[in-house]
Amino acid sequence: MNCPRALAPYYHVGIMNPRKQVELRYGRTRLTVSVPASAAVLTHPVVHAAADAIAVVRHALRQPIASAPLEQLLRQRKPRTVAISISDITRPVPNEPIVTALLVILGACGIPDSAVVVVIATGMHRPSTPEERKFMLGSALLHRVEVIDHIADDAATLVSVSDNPPVSVNARFARADFKIVTGLIEPHFMAGYSGGRKGVCPGLVDLKTVQRFHGYRTLADPRSAEGVMTGNPCHDEAMRVANLVGVDFLVNVTIAHDRKLAKVYAGDLVAAHDAGCKDVAQSTCAQVNDSFDLVVTSGGGYPLDETVYQTSKGIVMALPALHRDSTLLIASDCKEIGSPEFTGMLETYSNDWRRFLDDISRQACPIKDQWVLQMLARVHERITLDRVCLAADDVPTAMRGKLWCRWVDGQGNAQTKVQRFIDEYLAAHPAAKLAVIPEGPYTMLVRATP
Numbered sequence: 001m002n003c004p005r006a007l008a009p010y011y012h013v014g015i016m017n018p019r020k021q022v023e024l025r026y027g028r029t030r031l032t033v034s035v036p037a038s039a040a041v042l043t044h045p046v047v048h049a050a051a052d053a054i055a056v057v058r059h060a061l062r063q064p065i066a067s068a069p070l071e072q073l074l075r076q077r078k079p080r081t082v083a084i085s086i087s088d089i090t091r092p093v094p095n096e097p098i099v100t101a102l103l104v105i106l107g108a109c110g111i112p113d114s115a116v117v118v119v120i121a122t123g124m125h126r127p128s129t130p131e132e133r134k135f136m137l138g139s140a141l142l143h144r145v146e147v148i149d150h151i152a153d154d155a156a157t158l159v160s161v162s163d164n165p166p167v168s169v170n171a172r173f174a175r176a177d178f179k180i181v182t183g184l185i186e187p188h189f190m191a192g193y194s195g196g197r198k199g200v201c202p203g204l205v206d207l208k209t210v211q212r213f214h215g216y217r218t219l220a221d222p223r224s225a226e227g228v229m230t231g232n233p234c235h236d237e238a239m240r241v242a243n244l245v246g247v248d249f250l251v252n253v254t255i256a257h258d259r260k261l262a263k264v265y266a267g268d269l270v271a272a273h274d275a276g277c278k279d280v281a282q283s284t285c286a287q288v289n290d291s292f293d294l295v296v297t298s299g300g301g302y303p304l305d306e307t308v309y310q311t312s313k314g315i316v317m318a319l320p321a322l323h324r325d326s327t328l329l330i331a332s333d334c335k336e337i338g339s340p341e342f343t344g345m346l347e348t349y350s351n352d353w354r355r356f357l358d359d360i361s362r363q364a365c366p367i368k369d370q371w372v373l374q375m376l377a378r379v380h381e382r383i384t385l386d387r388v389c390l391a392a393d394d395v396p397t398a399m400r401g402k403l404w405c406r407w408v409d410g411q412g413n414a415q416t417k418v419q420r421f422i423d424e425y426l427a428a429h430p431a432a433k434l435a436v437i438p439e440g441p442y443t444m445l446v447r448a449t450p
Helices: 053-062 070-077 095-108 130-137 139-144 207-213 216-220 233-245 269-283 308-317 340-349 353-362 370-380 414-428
Strands: 019-026 029-036 082-087 116-121 146-149 158-163 166-170 178-184 249-255 261-267 285-288 292-298 322-331 388-391 434-437 444-447
Touching (some): 019 292, 019 414, 029 414, 053 095, 070 095, 082 095, 095 130, 095 139, 095 178, 130 139, 158 233, 166 207, 166 233, 216 233, 216 353, 269 285, 292 308, 292 414, 308 322, 308 340, 322 414, 340 370, 353 370
Parallel strands (some): 116 146, 285 444, 292 434, 322 388
Antiparallel strands (some): 019 029, 158 166, 249 261
């Protein structure tokens, strides 16, 4: 993959070097750390927000990619019911302008709000809270349309779309006369890119289908990685299921650094998503010419870094910058651990990732959320567990020694602990090469080709 942004040359870091300030995403705010001026800052070009988000969405709906305009499709089809799939709280999608613009066109075609259901594509994540729904959609939309959570393990809410292998999907979505999928296109550490088909699989499918999508053999394939679509078995399975369900129209977006809407890719499920992925491949990558001794990254800020489960993405996405003796320091809010199953695996295996991999390679049925730990094991195959270090504020004391990383202890909040860690590391390794990844998993690191 070609990346337009090459890094400035870096130099060996010395204690007496001039310093510079770098901001890391952390929760709903940022941490500011002081690093030597020679430290590499691995980031991508600044992406600016659209001046009028709703206008940009409406323009994309009128001039879609490889599809007739949405209004034309609706007038031809005359659907009595419409389902709109949106991402859950773990994705910073600007849902409000997207859904608002869709409702304008639906209304113009004679489809009332009462005929529309918004389905939150939770996959296997927990249901959304009232506060999260308000954050995702705003109060006005919540009063206009019905909003429901997909529940992957509730058979009463699912309908079968395939027998071999068995696949079930959210019944309200599958049975709608017109199906619209929305979402965010960003690098994804196992599916290549998010968005597109992921709004159906794993977003709206049953538990066993999600388990196949995230199965051991699927993720053991090195092509299940960020930025890879061709031959990626994770992508292929999601695409197969999405085609079974059927998607009438896609609305995917990219976001700016302030998490507001930047660009819109609407139209055909495959063509519109592919167009967005090509742009994201250019706009989110930073070229890495070498590996580093210390890499400081983030969990991506709210809402992604709310859980230890999602924080793993920031850890895995830093892999191209690491050599076998590197140390990785990640700052992440981590107000929650994750699902009970994920927490249980952390407690059961207590940092023994090799035993974990051996067990899941032999079991017939995957455990919910095992895939995150399988991806995290890729990092531990390169650097030892004690070289992956987590700085956070709210993780329960009993769990801090079981997170497949080294807990950064000591006085002060996360910012204080991150700064102290950096300073102590550089004092002990004055010739170390240091890199900082301010956006965490939202920056895709691409190794320079020889």
